[in-house]
Amino acid sequence: MANTYQYIDGDGATHTLYVAGTTTDKFVQPLSERDWDASSVADHYHEPTPSRLADTYRGTLYKVRGYSFTTLLLATTAGGLEGLKSSWADWHDPELGEGQLKRITHRGTTRVLDCIPGRATYRPDIRGNRESQISEFVTQVYVAGIPWWRDAALTTASGAFTGTTAATIGVSNAGDIPAWIKVSVTGIVDRPSIAVGSDSMVVTGSSGQATDLIIYKTMPHGTYGRTVRNWSGGTGGVGTGGYTFMRLTAGSKYLQLPKGASVLTFTATSGTAAILVEWYNYYGSLF
Numbered sequence: 001m002a003n004t005y006q007y008i009d010g011d012g013a014t015h016t017l018y019v020a021g022t023t024t025d026k027f028v029q030p031l032s033e034r035d036w037d038a039s040s041v042a043d044h045y046h047e048p049t050p051s052r053l054a055d056t057y058r059g060t061l062y063k064v065r066g067y068s069f070t071t072l073l074l075a076t077t078a079g080g081l082e083g084l085k086s087s088w089a090d091w092h093d094p095e096l097g098e099g100q101l102k103r104i105t106h107r108g109t110t111r112v113l114d115c116i117p118g119r120a121t122y123r124p125d126i127r128g129n130r131e132s133q134i135s136e137f138v139t140q141v142y143v144a145g146i147p148w149w150r151d152a153a154l155t156t157a158s159g160a161f162t163g164t165t166a167a168t169i170g171v172s173n174a175g176d177i178p179a180w181i182k183v184s185v186t187g188i189v190d191r192p193s194i195a196v197g198s199d200s201m202v203v204t205g206s207s208g209q210a211t212d213l214i215i216y217k218t219m220p221h222g223t224y225g226r227t228v229r230n231w232s233g234g235t236g237g238v239g240t241g242g243y244t245f246m247r248l249t250a251g252s253k254y255l256q257l258p259k260g261a262s263v264l265t266f267t268a269t270s271g272t273a274a275i276l277v278e279w280y281n282y283y284g285s286l287f
Contacts, residue, residue, distance in 0.1 A: 003028075004104035005069065007117070010097025017140075018071055025074050025084060029137060032070035035286045041065050041147050065147030067101065067113060067286075070139040072125060078133050085122070088138060092117035098221070101142050102152060103286060111149040111286050114221055115142040146221055148177060148282035157277045159266065161189050167266045167275075171257055175281035178256035180219040182278045187212065189271030194255065196264055201228075202249040207273065209233060214273075218254035219280075226254055 003020035005028065018026045042062050046055040073088070075081040094116050101113040118141035125135040159169040173179045185192055190206035194216065201216060213231045217224055228248055257264075257279055266275060 002104055002108050003106050004102070005071075006102040007091060008100040008102060009091060009093070010099050013091075014102075015091040027072040027074060029070040029072060032139070034066075034068045036066050036147075041284075062147050065113070065115075065144040066118070066141060067115070067144065068118075068139055068141040070137055072135055072137055074135045076134060081134050081136060085136070085138070088120065088140075092120060092140065098145075103149075105287060109287070110152045111283065112152050113142060113144050113149055114146050115144040117141070118143045146282075148175075148284065149286055150175070150280040150282045154182075154278040154280060157264075159275045161185075161187075161192065161266050161268050161271050161273050161275065163268060163270050163272065165267075169264045169266070169275065169277060170261065171264060171277060171279075172261045173257040173259050173279065173281060175259065176284045177282050178258050179279040179282060180254075180256055181216075182219060183216040184276040184278075185214040185216075185273045186276075187271065187273030189214075189273035190269040192266065192268045192271070192273070194264060194266055196255050196257065196262060199253045199255055201252045201255055203228060204249060205230070206269075206271075207232075212273075218256065 003018075005017040005019075007015045007017055009015065016023065018028050020028075040063075042060050044060050045058045047058050049056050073081060073084045075084055098114060098116050101115055102110070103113070104110050120141070121139045123137050123139075124133070125137060155171075155174075157169050157171045159167055161167055183194060185207070187210050188207060191203065192214065193200055193202040195201075201218075203214065203216075207214060207230065209232065211233050214228065215224075215230075216228050217226065219225050264277060
């Protein structure tokens, strides 16, 4: 499925926009892909100094990313073209919420952009029959609040608490930026703590059953982004997840995995609950 464009809308429905060699009613226009490069995504902040010879670099701020491509909608009748345009508009309805653009490049690299569909612009195919008008070009824009491409699948690592003795899990973030994490803790544990370097997340409560579940999610996107939730008896147990007694301590931070290899350290007052760590690798470039 190399050279593939798919949009997964906010309701989770997958719409195949184009697959090279298999799609018969849509053709991607050559050299039509526009992925905002680093110069348009990033602002490099330089603070003025008293020196007339130099300013001071303070950091890089990343802005919303835009991405677009142009495809040819090709029907056999004028009514068929109207149907294609209607479907395209339905697939890209922003009222469905944030979706995912899935792009598989010519060499087979898969990247996903969490985005909201922007404006679609249509123009006639001047090579076609103007009277029947069975083909039109559409340029579709997507706008990403998280301006990074990511892997389609989560990377995972696992382990278990060993009470007050520190348990460690080695991880490797293969992306270009620090990665947000999701940590699922299943089983009996009291005051669990997760640390990466000098940063840590500590929960004030405890879980008393082997099927109890705590989920830490530092990812900024999604329904439960940046939360700590718990279930008594697991997700099939009592309630749909609570925020009450499982509170983070005042000094806690929403952790991220630095680029490259690092170690997560897990400690608790007591307990041997199982640990599952999940994250996406994020990339600045589609290619």
